[in-house]
Amino acid sequence: MKDEKSKMLKIMNELVRFYLKSGNHSVRIALDLTDHEGIVSLEGCCTKIDEKKLEDLNDILNSPRKDEAEEYYWNLVGSNDFSEIHLLGSLVNEGEVKYDGNVLKMRVKRYF
Numbered sequence: 001m002k003d004e005k006s007k008m009l010k011i012m013n014e015l016v017r018f019y020l021k022s023g024n025h026s027v028r029i030a031l032d033l034t035d036h037e038g039i040v041s042l043e044g045c046c047t048k049i050d051e052k053k054l055e056d057l058n059d060i061l062n063s064p065r066k067d068e069a070e071e072y073y074w075n076l077v078g079s080n081d082f083s084e085i086h087l088l089g090s091l092v093n094e095g096e097v098k099y100d101g102n103v104l105k106m107r108v109k110r111y112f
Contacts, residue, residue, distance in 0.1 A: 001035075004112050008038040010077045011091055015042055015106055018057070018085055022049050024104065038110045046104045054097050054104075060088055061095025061108055 012031060019027045019042060027044040066089075074091055077084045088095075088108070095108040 001112070004038065004110075005033065007074045007091060008033065008040065008110065010074060011038075011088060011108060011110065012040045012042075014077050014085055014088060015040060015108070018106075019044055019046075019104070022046050022053075022104070036112055038112070039107065041105075041107045043103065043105045045102045046099070047102055049099060049104060051099075054099055057085065057106075058095065058097040060086055061092055061097065061106075063089035065093050066090040 008031060012029065016027060016029065024044045024046045027042055030039075030041040032039045032041075070090060077087050077091060092108045092110045096106065098105045
């Protein structure tokens with residue numbers, strides 16, 4: 001479970017980085033862990049965000065998880081100054097991105 005918590009923190013860090021790079025400076029974050037899954041939920045106001053960027057992120061978060069490459073990828077996510085958002089699909093089982101008005105909501109789930 002220790003590695004799972006570390007992976008969830010890195011996933012959360014990468015999503016927060018996405019929010020900040022999108023011009024959002026107020027983000028609410030929830031991290032829920034059970035014995036079988038982890039869920040990260042984020043919500044914040046973004047005055048303007050590129051719809052294509054959100055579509056790409058939604059596709060990334062819902063791409064098939066790559067268990068075989070996970071050991072390598074999870075060390076890269078959320079650990080440096082460069083965005084590794086494209087690697088998140090390898091680490092999460094499902095994700096959801098919603099942008100309504102000026103509110104951006106994201107939710108990702110990872111099964112242990």
